[in-house]
Amino acid sequence: MATLTIDTLGGDKQFSAYRADPAAPPRAAVIVIQEIFGVNAGIRAKCDRLAEQGYLAIAPDLFWRIEPGIDLNPDVPEEMERALDLMGRFDQNLAIADIEATIRAARAAVPGGKVGAIGFCLGGRLAYMTAARTDVDASVGYYPVGIDGLLGEKHAIARPLMLHIAGADGFVPAEVQAAMHAGLDDHPRVTLHDYPGEDHGFATELGKRRSDAAARLADSRTDAFLASTLA
Template structure:
């Protein structure tokens, strides 16, 4: 894989960074990968490389650039404490505008030869949904265990892209009430998929944390690839 940091122009004209990973062929459909609260850290960069190996041109934007550019945190106590502080200080409307700009920036890359999707984790899962709802260039969106997504369901009326959701059945951060809010609002859409992994907890896709659940992560990844193959064709 070939990777580098590039400049992204937000929808308000400001510039910030993003990690770009290219597939072995050098070109393909686009994927905006949206971080968890620990930044575009080693794990997120490896996930970007994983999707690049699957054939996508992947851009992982620096969501926290307005607070601490290129923050790269560990999953230990100090890193997690700083991560939660950054999440609590996030200007969500501005972040959505930044991510809409990231979609446009990715679309303009010469390596992108197809449609664009968003994939995000926890905070990034919520932002993946919001970006899909607010960018006409998003052809599909994926949200893993999207934190507090029940608080932004008002944007569902703007959503035109297909959406896929992944929840851990043991997740106490994102409980049944949050999952049910998604199902109640979007479950009747033909192009909505909701998967619940009964034996998995919050963050089950992150191999750098104790709650990593290999079986759920592999099953979810396969479903994401099938979903993207269908909607980015």
């Protein structure tokens, strides 16, 4: 496991990313898009799991423009408050530019150049935006927030996108989930999966939020999705 330095699209600045390499030449690359807690232990564990499956996994530090190296624990109330403050100062459009720069770096690092993206919470929203605004080959969003406000971009989704929706998500109320289904169920490149009774963060690798059975189901669907779309 190592740190990767990535040039911004403008080439005038650099930011860091956590990198997990597979034991053999990678089958493809996967960008892991952070929650509001930075590239913390849970996100690094997601990368490590993907590397075990044969992918080059890269988690860019998307908070670097505010403060580099953010690593917060959502189970600690004070750190949760800090994460919410960071979210309030976060520029999502600049984050998409940084994700695009990461995609370019990842394409150059793997045979065949196939790159997917997986995001969680804020990262789930950014995964949707990545699907609509970049040339990523496939995207997955876990419990993405605020997708109802992004449905106007759905026409630009040209590659496969999978979204995992927590049925009892405290950050995504029932009416937003209904809007997601109404807007996306008939999209030929989008697949939605619902997890009734599950709350936001159910598929985290670490901590109190994890709901193991639902997490395993969602991850198995993601694994199959990536295997088919990044082949």
